[in-house]
Amino acid sequence: GYTNPSRAKTAAGMLRYAGNDVVAVLDSGEAGKTAQALLNAGGDTPVVTSVKDAGEANTLMIGVAPTVGKLPSPMRRHVLEAIQHGWTIESGLHDFLCDDEEFAAAARDSGAVLKDYRKNTERDVAMRQGLRAECLRLHTVGHDCSVGKMAAAIELARGLESGGVGTKFVATGQTGMMIEGDGLPIDAVVGDFISGAAEKLVLENQHHEAVVVEGQGSITHPCYAGVTLG
Amino acid sequence: GYTNPSRAKTAAGMLRYAGNDVVAVLDSGEAGKTAQALLNAGGDTPVVTSVKDAGEANTLMIGVAPTVGKLPSPMRRHVLEAIQHGWTIESGLHDFLCDDEEFAAAARDSGAVLKDYRKNTERDVAMRQGLRAECLRLHTVGHDCSVGKMAAAIELARGLESGGVGTKFVATGQTGMMIEGDGLPIDAVVGDFISGAAEKLVLENQHHEAVVVEGQGSITHPCYAGVTLG
Structure with a gap:
């Protein structure tokens, strides 16, 4: 139910700029529609209602970026199912998948990779040095x-x-x-x-x-x- | 050797505004001087060169706030000694004491408390609501x-x-x-x-x-x- 252009900004961006790599859009409330109809991007890419209907997919990308950065609860079971299938899960949430005990345990069992894009250990301070004027x-x-x-x-x-x-x-x-x-x-x-x-x-x-x-x-x-x- | 007003900003601030609670200033290179002479604050508070000379102290505050937030290496042995004495260590560094394996192990042995002031789990977004006009x-x-x-x-x-x-x-x-x-x-x-x-x-x-x-x-x-x- 999150698949609309304002809530699923990440999904729409992926479809628009990396759409050839997308097999299907997952939304349990929008079966049978196309990505284009829901997100104005992605053409005929089908909308499926569960991980097992996503054919040859091997990666689940979480397509929302809510203000507080938490996983919407209706998505939880899909994420867990994809982990159990051994898929790679790509997430841009502030709450890290790999810090979630249930997800982490399931990933250890199945060998799934949990990729948290916001996880970082940046510790550098800007120095304003070495900028190339020709760039x-x-x-x-x-x-x-x-x-x-x-x-x-x-x-x-x-x-x-x-x-x-x-x-x-x-x-x-x-x-x-x-x-x-x-x-x-x-x-x-x-x-x-x-x-x-x-x-x-x-x-x-x-x-x-x-x-x-x-x-x-x-x-x-x-x-x-x-x-x-x- | 870090005890001067520009490098030891935290120490100077503590002496100026909470000086009655400070027993001694620790700097292994400045024995016998007073806090006032080094930091323009703290009056006759003595400068000692090791944890064991600090009398009745039970807390070590790390008095520097370097740009990258790391513990200067000459301070390492003093911190370790204070931990071994079971003191509370208060730190405002970006590198957390409790993430340092040697410090954490020593604290487990001695019961010392490691307090990292910069450690936080803030996850709130500003809403601009509920401000009291009379304040x-x-x-x-x-x-x-x-x-x-x-x-x-x-x-x-x-x-x-x-x-x-x-x-x-x-x-x-x-x-x-x-x-x-x-x-x-x-x-x-x-x-x-x-x-x-x-x-x-x-x-x-x-x-x-x-x-x-x-x-x-x-x-x-x-x-x-x-x-x-x-």
């Missing part, structure tokens, strides 16, 4: 959450690349990381080290002609201004 | 680290209190917390929850006539702007 650094900003900072960054990076400019999309959130395969979860870094983590991402990628850094939150948002400025 | 909220800010935001906040709170205004100093850093006995380590909270933690501190204390909230970092500081704004 064009672009950063997307917005005046609220969920307004398309990540999508704009990806489109910009792909546009530059297709125009012949060697460009890297620098992911700073869990969905961007799932799509790009690297990056850091800036909003899950301990306060003192937010700027250091952001700087490290730029330094690691500045061998490209251009980097497009995904923006986080909004400087005018009362919840997330700290994350944005870091 | 005067004051916040100290500054254009750099170590310019006296905490000291200004404490002086302001004590001044208001002595002028008859019921006032609470709201500590947001480890030194303020050690002095006041409560508060939250804002710079050690995960990014998404910085604003929520700050708001919670205000809500918990707004039954006072006034609250003075200690500022953190500086909005113009490249390392800590994220912490400041949150």
Whole structure:
């Protein structure tokens, strides 16, 4: 029942930018529909109601990013079932799957891999040193959450690349990381080290002609201004 | 060798605002001096070179707050000795004492308590609800680290209190917390929850006539702007 564009932001982003790798969308309340109908992305990708209907899938991605970062309780049994099938579970929640005793025990039994994208041990402070002047650094900003900072960054990076400019999309959130395969979860870094983590991402990628850094939150948002400025 | 006002900011703050509880200052390179001579605070409080010279002390506070939050290696043996004596160790470092295997094992043997002020599990998001209009909220800010935001906040709170205004100093850093006995380590909270933690501190204390909230970092500081704004 969470499969709509505002609640399932991660799922929609995956379908839009990595849709070829998606076998099915799992939502126990929306059987028989297509991803396109629910999420405006993903074309004919089918919506299934349980893990066992997902055919050749071997990975379950948790497609929501709720404000407090907890797993919605209706999803719990699907996650557990996928773990018991030995799938890889990819999660961007603040509550880590591998810290959940039931999930961790099931994963030990089945050999399933629990991948928590927000788990990090960042401990670097920004030094403002070594930036390469020849690398064009672009950063997307917005005046609220969920307004398309990540999508704009990806489109910009792909546009530059297709125009012949060697460009890297620098992911700073869990969905961007799932799509790009690297990056850091800036909003899950301990306060003192937010700027250091952001700087490290730029330094690691500045061998490209251009980097497009995904923006986080909004400087005018009362919840997330700290994350944005870091 | 760390006992000077710029490196031992925590020690100086403790001596200035909770000096009656301090038996001695520990620095293996500064025997025989007074706290006043090294830190401009603490009067005749003696400087000793080892835990066993600290008389009736039963608590070791780590008096430094280095940028990366690690324990300076010369201090390691003193901390270990104090643990072996069964003392309470109070630390504001980002690297937690209780995660250090050698310290944790020694504490299990001696019964010593390891208190990591920066350890926290804050998971609340700011909601901007329920603020009491009659409570005067004051916040100290500054254009750099170590310019006296905490000291200004404490002086302001004590001044208001002595002028008859019921006032609470709201500590947001480890030194303020050690002095006041409560508060939250804002710079050690995960990014998404910085604003929520700050708001919670205000809500918990707004039954006072006034609250003075200690500022953190500086909005113009490249390392800590994220912490400041949150």
